[in-house]
Every structure is written in C-alpha cells, then in structure tokens.
Amino acid sequence: MDKDHTLQNLRTSDNGSYIDFLRDRLNELGIEAIACDLGEEARGHRYALLLPHDGDAPRAWQALHQAPGEHEHHLQLADARDNRLIAFCRSAAVRRASLALLALVLLGSLAEALLQH
Incomplete structure (x- = not known):
C-alpha cells in the first residue's frame, strides 16, 4: 500500500454522532473523511474519524481545531x-x-x- 492510501486517524470518541458531525463538517469543506465503528471490542474509543488522503491533512487538522x-x-x-x-x-x-x-x-x-x- 503506498503512502497516499494510508488512513490517518484524526479523532476517536465513544460518541458516534460526534464523529459523524466531524466527518460531515470536513466533507462540507471538500475534505474526504471516513467515520468508522471499531466495534465493541475495541480498546479505547469505539469510533474513529479517518483521513484517506495525506494531502488533505493540514486542512483537516485546521478544520478540526476550529470545530466545537x-x-x-x-x-x-x-x-x-x-x-x-x-x-x-x-x-x-x-x-x-x-x-x-x-x-x-x-x-x-x-x-x-x-x-x-
């Protein structure tokens, strides 16, 4: 798998609706993001927000910093x-x-x- 296809973990939470909110916020800005349910057996938080393209990382981090x-x-x-x-x-x-x-x-x-x- 080349570097452009490595998923970057932007945020984790036990609140799936918050992860969905962040994904939608990024998508509105033209940044592809994936909300993922890691399952009940996951250690730590159950839900994750993933970024499939490293090139979007600076804009994604800025948007997340500005998000509630x-x-x-x-x-x-x-x-x-x-x-x-x-x-x-x-x-x-x-x-x-x-x-x-x-x-x-x-x-x-x-x-x-x-x-x-």
Missing part, C-alpha cells in the same frame, strides 16, 4: 432540541389543543355541578 469540542457539540444539540420543544409548545396548534382541553374540563365541571343539584 465533543462537550460543546453535545450542549449545542441539547440546546437545539430544547429550542424545538419550546417552539412546539408555543405553536398555535398546541395553544388550540390546550384551549380545547380547558373547555372540556370546564364543561365536565359544569355538567357535574348541574347533576349534583
């Missing part, structure tokens, strides 16, 4: 998930459903009050 760290990425995902939940809770459909449920509760209370008299 694993913890920051996790916080960004949680923040995005929270924002989607907040947007859903504030949506017109949820407001209508809440009003309909409130109307049902009030009607039930009214019916119960009328039946007790």
Whole structure:
C-alpha cells in the first residue's frame, strides 16, 4: 500500500454522532473523511474519524481545531432540541389543543355541578 492510501486517524470518541458531525463538517469543506465503528471490542474509543488522503491533512487538522469540542457539540444539540420543544409548545396548534382541553374540563365541571343539584 503506498503512502497516499494510508488512513490517518484524526479523532476517536465513544460518541458516534460526534464523529459523524466531524466527518460531515470536513466533507462540507471538500475534505474526504471516513467515520468508522471499531466495534465493541475495541480498546479505547469505539469510533474513529479517518483521513484517506495525506494531502488533505493540514486542512483537516485546521478544520478540526476550529470545530466545537465533543462537550460543546453535545450542549449545542441539547440546546437545539430544547429550542424545538419550546417552539412546539408555543405553536398555535398546541395553544388550540390546550384551549380545547380547558373547555372540556370546564364543561365536565359544569355538567357535574348541574347533576349534583
């Protein structure tokens, strides 16, 4: 195998979604990268980000240096998930459903009050 076909290990992690995020980030920059599951038996981290072309290494390392760290990425995902939940809770459909449920509760209370008299 010649040198251009040696895979360079850029990053390892136990978080496969983070490795996928980094691969996608590199691919968007035109840098081919491979996300690899090393299996449950792997010593150390389970997932690896591999670079198939040495010529891309300087740009890849620069892009990884600028990318959010694993913890920051996790916080960004949680923040995005929270924002989607907040947007859903504030949506017109949820407001209508809440009003309909409130109307049902009030009607039930009214019916119960009328039946007790």
